[in-house]
Amino acid sequence: MSVAEKISIRELRNRVAGDLRRKLARESVLADEESLRPYECDGLSAYRRLPLAVTLPDTVEQVQDVVRYCHGNGIPIVARGAGTGLSGGALPIEEGVILSLAKFNKILDVDTGNRTALVQPGVRNLAISEAVSHLGLYYAPDPSSQIACTIGGNVAENAGGLHCLKYGLTVHNILKLKIVTVDGELVTIGLDSLDSPGYDFLALMTGSEGLLGIIVEVTVRLLPKPECAKVIMASFDDVEKAGNAVSSIIAAGILPGGLEMMDNPAIRATEDFVHAGYDTDAAAILLCEVDGTPEEVEDEIERVRRVLEASGCIKMQVAADDDQRQLFWSGRKAAFPAVGRISPDYYCIDGTIPRKALGDVLNRIEDLSSEYGLRVVNVFHAGDGNLHPLILYDGNIEGELERTEQLAGKILEMCIEVGGTITGEHGVGMEKIDHMCVQFNTAELTQFHAVKEAFDPGRLLNPDKAVPTLHRCAEFGAMHVHKGQLKFPEIERF
Amino acid sequence: MSVDRSRELIDAVTASIESGKPLSIRGGNTKAFFGGPQTGEPLEMSGHSGMVSYEPTELVITAQSGTLVSEIESTLKEQRQMLPFEPPCFGERATVGGAIGCGLSGPRRPYAGSVRDFVLGTRIVNGRGEDLRFGGQVMKNVAGYDVSRLMVGSMGTLGLLLEVSLKVLPAPRSECTLMLEADRDGALEFQQRWSQRPSPISGTCHSGGLLHVRLSGSETGVASAKSKIGGDTLDDGDAFWTRLREHDHEFFKGAGRLWRLSIPQASPDPDLHGDSLMEWNGALRWVISDSPADRIRTAAAEAGGHATLFRNGGAETEAFHPLSGSLLKLHKKVKRAFDPKGIFNPGRMYRGL
Numbered sequence: 001m002s003v004a005e006k007i008s009i010r011e012l013r014n015r016v017a018g019d020l021r022r023k024l025a026r027e028s029v030l031a032d033e034e035s036l037r038p039y040e041c042d043g044l045s046a047y048r049r050l051p052l053a054v055t056l057p058d059t060v061e062q063v064q065d066v067v068r069y070c071h072g073n074g075i076p077i078v079a080r081g082a083g084t085g086l087s088g089g090a091l092p093i094e095e096g097v098i099l100s101l102a103k104f105n106k107i108l109d110v111d112t113g114n115r116t117a118l119v120q121p122g123v124r125n126l127a128i129s130e131a132v133s134h135l136g137l138y139y140a141p142d143p144s145s146q147i148a149c150t151i152g153g154n155v156a157e158n159a160g161g162l163h164c165l166k167y168g169l170t171v172h173n174i175l176k177l178k179i180v181t182v183d184g185e186l187v188t189i190g191l192d193s194l195d196s197p198g199y200d201f202l203a204l205m206t207g208s209e210g211l212l213g214i215i216v217e218v219t220v221r222l223l224p225k226p227e228c229a230k231v232i233m234a235s236f237d238d239v240e241k242a243g244n245a246v247s248s249i250i251a252a253g254i255l256p257g258g259l260e261m262m263d264n265p266a267i268r269a270t271e272d273f274v275h276a277g278y279d280t281d282a283a284a285i286l287l288c289e290v291d292g293t294p295e296e297v298e299d300e301i302e303r304v305r306r307v308l309e310a311s312g313c314i315k316m317q318v319a320a321d322d323d324q325r326q327l328f329w330s331g332r333k334a335a336f337p338a339v340g341r342i343s344p345d346y347y348c349i350d351g352t353i354p355r356k357a358l359g360d361v362l363n364r365i366e367d368l369s370s371e372y373g374l375r376v377v378n379v380f381h382a383g384d385g386n387l388h389p390l391i392l393y394d395g396n397i398e399g400e401l402e403r404t405e406q407l408a409g410k411i412l413e414m415c416i417e418v419g420g421t422i423t424g425e426h427g428v429g430m431e432k433i434d435h436m437c438v439q440f441n442t443a444e445l446t447q448f449h450a451v452k453e454a455f456d457p458g459r460l461l462n463p464d465k466a467v468p469t470l471h472r473c474a475e476f477g478a479m480h481v482h483k484g485q486l487k488f489p490e491i492e493r494f
Numbered sequence: 495m496s497v498d499r500s501r502e503l504i505d506a507v508t509a510s511i512e513s514g515k516p517l518s519i520r521g522g523n524t525k526a527f528f529g530g531p532q533t534g535e536p537l538e539m540s541g542h543s544g545m546v547s548y549e550p551t552e553l554v555i556t557a558q559s560g561t562l563v564s565e566i567e568s569t570l571k572e573q574r575q576m577l578p579f580e581p582p583c584f585g586e587r588a589t590v591g592g593a594i595g596c597g598l599s600g601p602r603r604p605y606a607g608s609v610r611d612f613v614l615g616t617r618i619v620n621g622r623g624e625d626l627r628f629g630g631q632v633m634k635n636v637a638g639y640d641v642s643r644l645m646v647g648s649m650g651t652l653g654l655l656l657e658v659s660l661k662v663l664p665a666p667r668s669e670c671t672l673m674l675e676a677d678r679d680g681a682l683e684f685q686q687r688w689s690q691r692p693s694p695i696s697g698t699c700h701s702g703g704l705l706h707v708r709l710s711g712s713e714t715g716v717a718s719a720k721s722k723i724g725g726d727t728l729d730d731g732d733a734f735w736t737r738l739r740e741h742d743h744e745f746f747k748g749a750g751r752l753w754r755l756s757i758p759q760a761s762p763d764p765d766l767h768g769d770s771l772m773e774w775n776g777a778l779r780w781v782i783s784d785s786p787a788d789r790i791r792t793a794a795a796e797a798g799g800h801a802t803l804f805r806n807g808g809a810e811t812e813a814f815h816p817l818s819g820s821l822l823k824l825h826k827k828v829k830r831a832f833d834p835k836g837i838f839n840p841g842r843m844y845r846g847l
Contacts, residue, residue: 116758168607195647197802199825200610200643208639250552250553295718352633356551443622447620451831
């Protein structure tokens with residue numbers, strides 16, 4: 001940034017902050033560098049930018065005021081929940097404001113008869129389940145950052161978690177949204193009923209990464225807690241066998257609540273960290289959880305056991321009680337921090353592939369790993385084909401980050417090649433915007449831009465994220481994926 | 495038989511864009527009664543049929559849009575899998591494209607999910623004549639806006655569907671149907687009690703003092719729930735749920751306007767002067783009533799839901815519940831984003847859309 005630009009940004013900041021302070025309480029507008037610093041990035045801390053200002057409205061009317069002001073003055077808006085996202089979706093824009101929904105942290109109503117909860121967007125994911133636990137209910141989607149991430153961000157990213165195969169993603173577990181459109185209008189999307197008339201804007205808004213509207217209220221569906229859950233852990237001497245076992249479980253008509261896989265490097269890293277009792281000699285382990293009524297669970301565990309035996313697993317163990325069940329899961333849930341202990345830096349990838357391609361993809365990742373001289377640890381939501389390879393690198397070694405970026409790019413391209421996608425649950429944000437050019441052609445991207453135009457013709461809501469401009473794609477020749485350092489290392493990631 | 499008519503269908507769209515003559519997309523034409531009138535030049539989708547891919551272990555089936563629903567269901571059945579949303583067909587010729595366009599789901603919907611919940615990807619032709627793919631064949635995919643699910647229930651007004659990928663599920667190992675005597679309040683109470691905890695219930699239907707309850711799951715799971723619920727076991731349960739799904743149930747033979755009220759499940763029965771059948775744990779109420787449309791729509795809206803004039807409506811009332819002004823404005827913009835010339839099924843969903 002040139003000196004002149006710096007001065008003009010400062011002037012703009014003073015003017016915008018002054019204007020916004022006439023609309024919100026003084027302390028609800030942050031504009032000095034020190035206060036802005038915590039907002040300079042989200043969970044993908046490799047990208048950092050200071051926004052013009054941060055606004056923290058208290059009411060929906062204030063959100064509308066801020067949005068109207070920005071709309072009237074052509075100022076971009078980036079909505080932000082807890083900022084735990086991993087793709088740079090909440091990365092500020094230098095000439096834009098951050099609209100933080102942090103103060104919208106109340107559960108407004110719980111309807112036990114209809115098993116729904118009306119919540120503000122800044123309510124933490126886990127807080128919903130905690131608040132309804134005494135009613136025997138819970139909110140199903142459980143992204144790994146659920147202790148910190150907010151429901152508004154979950155909707156924006158269509159967050160998943162460990163139990164998607166059986167219980168679905170965010171899009172399957174919400175009924176209604178209130179959004180503020182770019183011109184400040186409050187619009188209700190969806191109803192309290194299971195369906196609603198007109199186009200499915202609920203689906204369109206979910207996963208739209210803050211590009212179509214500001215979410216100010218969410219009605220979520222709640223489920224009765226499973227009466228019983230059991231987990232089985234199986235070791236394999238070969239990754240491909242483990243992959244095939246996953247297919248065999250599905251082929252046997254079993255729909256597990258959770259079905260996870262780790263390769264040997266992941267097993268070793270996590271076992272050292274949490275001592276979950278994993279088989280560190282195994283090439284891969286599977287964790288398969290079934291839940292439901294006690295009778296159902298007994299039946300299903302027996303079936304899973306038989307399938308695993310027939311799939312050539314070398315060791316198998318059913319968690320004896322709930323404590324051991326939690327212990328088995330603790331390793332899987334701690335995979336990211338565990339990997340953080342064995343490497344100065346790591347880069348997390350979020351591709352989804354057809355399950356049948358698993359063996360092939362893992363073998364090719366291993367080849368690429370040798371070729372690039374970088375270790376790769378694989379954890380995998382095996383049930384729904386969502387692969388999270390973690391590339392280990394040291395940012396202090398000259399050129400290693402660049403090699404990591406290239407390797408990550410190769411892996412994402414491989415995901416597309418085998419019929420999958422560049423992002424299963426982390427979103428495109430800034431991180432994968434160039435890879436959108438590989439996954440979608442010009443006409444498809446143009447259609448996305450037309451959708452954006454319908455909601456936000458001036459391109460003020462989280463502009464230049466999630467969907468690349470055609471110009472950007474034209475420039476994107478050589479693969480170049482950026483560094484993905486994690487913020488919040490203390491939060492579980494899986 | 496598998497025939498790919500994509501090229502010819504894209505040409506038909508291009509011709510329509512050039513001539514400005516709108517199209518009326520037609521699959522099996524089994525749901526012509528549903529929604530607004532068909533006004534454009536018929537574009538027959540029949541023959542554009544066949545499975546593109548089906549791998550049972552991936553739990554995904556991809557089919558061309560003109561494929562018969564019955565063909566897909568029998569293919570899945572051979573592998574002990576199913577379309578969990580049980581799309582109502584209303585005729586043997588019903589196609590999967592029509593099922594997506596109408597967005598209707600059957601008895602299993604509140605327990606397993608709706609048709610849109612199971613859509614993973616689509617291939618469509620938009621109103622610029624472009625052949626586009628969205629979503630894919632994998633369970634989790636957040637790259638780009640969810641255009642595929644937007645197609646569901648859009649009544650063909652946003653684009654021409656060429657292919658769809660659907661998530662499928664294993665068929666339950668065991669099912670049984672129970673019959674209990676209950677008045678409406680008793681049925682509502684039963685549904686409330688049983689939906690507060692996990693159970694193998696996969697269908698409810700209350701009509702004429704009888705509550706039918708379907709159980710699905712493992713043998714012991716079903717047996718255990720059966721003994722707790724009690725009632726009589728219906729011998730041919732499958733046939734009952736098929737009749738219900740296809741509106742061959744006695745209730746639907748009643749004369750008069752058939753309304754579909756989608757409301758929160760615990761809502762008391764709206765007083766609408768008519769016979770009614772309740773499904774979906776209470777979340778779906780079918781009502782045959784000649785009460786004024788406004789009255790029925792107000793009752794549904796007050797309960798937090800909406801009302802569709804499903805069958806036997808006149809031309810004076812639109813089929814679908816009116817949208818708020820701001821929502822209608824967004825609908826028009828989104829329609830324009832996909833179909834700038836307005837060639838796809840104009841008026842089939844709402845007038846002017």
